[in-house]
Amino acid sequence: MRIQLRVAAGASIVLLALAGCGGSSGSGSGSGAADAASTGKLKVAFILPGSPTDQGYNADGKRSADLVKKELGADVAVTDNVAVPNQADVYRQYAAKGYNVVIGWGGQFTDGATSVSAEFPKTDFIVVNGASENGSNLGSIDTDIEQWEFVRGFAAAKLSKSGTIAWVGGQCFPATAANLHGVEEGAKYANPGVKVLSTFTGDFEDPTKAQQATQALMGNGADVITGNLNNGWFGVYKAAEGGQGVTVANEWIESSNLAPGVIAAAVLKSQGKFVVDVLKKVQDGAFGGKHYQFPLPADWGPALSQSKLLPNDVYQAALDVQKKISDGSIKPKHDETCPK
């Protein structure tokens, strides 16, 4: 009996450890550096700060990983839910396993990339939404996010009947502030008299907080809700569903199936294409450890999705605005200041 119990206890400890750790999925488990060298196949690892089920920033990381696999035929591994203090370990593990490129998904993964890139000069490190570069094996990718968000803000203001729109965010840092100000500027371009209310809930993931914030903003007259959240979006949808004629313009990909009664549009800004572009440079030996800044490309396709809740004239007007941004006749300002 005692022995059986000990075995059971041991098994449950292993189970706990497995359940507690962040998930890691590799398409080529067990294949080491030797395999990579013999097949010549590009091996790319992604390090995500959160869960790929968040319908937001991390979901886009996973989506980008899938795109890299599809477009480049690369061997791709993803580790999710990596805490900031653990980043160097995860970078190091992938570099030691022979991955050619390790991609940190988010500017908070800059420190680990900086220190580990010095230890593994043959591995390339890329920080997405970062700014670091070392001229050899550490570079970064970022977008002029305000150019995309301008289009969303424009559509939101055109969609609003009350003349008040809202923006719900998690935390304020340069990238999220640029998101807010992009929406604001686009909304003012559509309707100079529009009121843009904003709230930071302090938490991208907590849907209950986002729900409360949205209800409060609706109470102040907002009838179109935009924002920058992850799982928090679920709370926005729920709050909007409780209002009358309130619609939502969310982000990343068309996802109106999540709340068909309220989601009118989404700003289409998935970053996978840019990651593929930079990885092609790696393959060609032209990476050079540089920072790559991407404006909204002229051949991007629509930067806004359209559900049945978005009238066609608003959609077309938004696409015209997008064209003007791409050709430079509208220049959205890059503003990283957090509201006080």
Place this chain on the structure above:
Amino acid sequence: MTSSSISLLLVAAISLAAPLLYAALGETISENAGVINIQLEGMMLVGAFTGVYGAHVFHSTWLGFLCAVAGGVALAAVHGVACLVFRANQIVSGVVLNILALGATSYGLVVLLGSSAGNSVPTLARVRIPLLSSIPVIGPALFDQNVMVYVAFLLVPVVWWVLRRTGFGLALQAVGERPQAASSLGVAVARMRWLALLICGALAGLGGGQLTLAGLGAFTQNVTAGRGFIALAAVVFGGWRPWGVLGAILLFSTADAFQIRAQAFGAHIPYQFLAMLPYLVTILALAVLVRRRRAPSALGVNV
């Protein structure tokens, strides 16, 4: 602030309080019997998940709530086996179970619910109580909520009565204070602790279910976002008594509802400060107002 915005603030405060209240009342019962549940958060999280899954599978919100109870009880039972059978340290078991709950529900989300539209379930409708809900300012907050909010608040006097006025309640407190003495008087200590623990699991599961089935209509990773720990703290702040716990939770949830509205009203206060406000107000108010009361003597002590 106008009276209508104060009224909306109170509506939010009361509905935010309900999930916390379920978990905290459960913990009040359990701690009075000497069992501490650091995994209160985990039990809420599991309840939030099994609730949505149950509602999804059975197409019924009420069966969802039943599944939420079952989820909370299941995790409580693991704690019971570890601590009441194998005498593991209650704190350590609780901490580990929180990690297990987060991992298991995140995994379950992907495997059982998928991550998108399959995850959406209907929520409880509000039940408006005629006449009373028309009372200005406080009417909508107290008398125009979903049924499970009413149940949460009605549980406060019920738990008070059980703990203070029944033989069962007295035996429970004896077990939490002097287990050896209680045992010598013929109280089945182990059985009482198991019972208190499982009731706590059931109520914490309900609290999690309240969050997802009454509020959001969906499960997301770590949807409880630390509310179980708030409930755990409310038990201490409330002096291990149901009315005190209610006071602590109402104070917190009102401050929380206020801080999230302050920005929407255009108050020029940094959001980081506002987010801190509910915790600050609760700690200060309770430090000043609440008379010191000691914990049950055998709290966390295995017998």
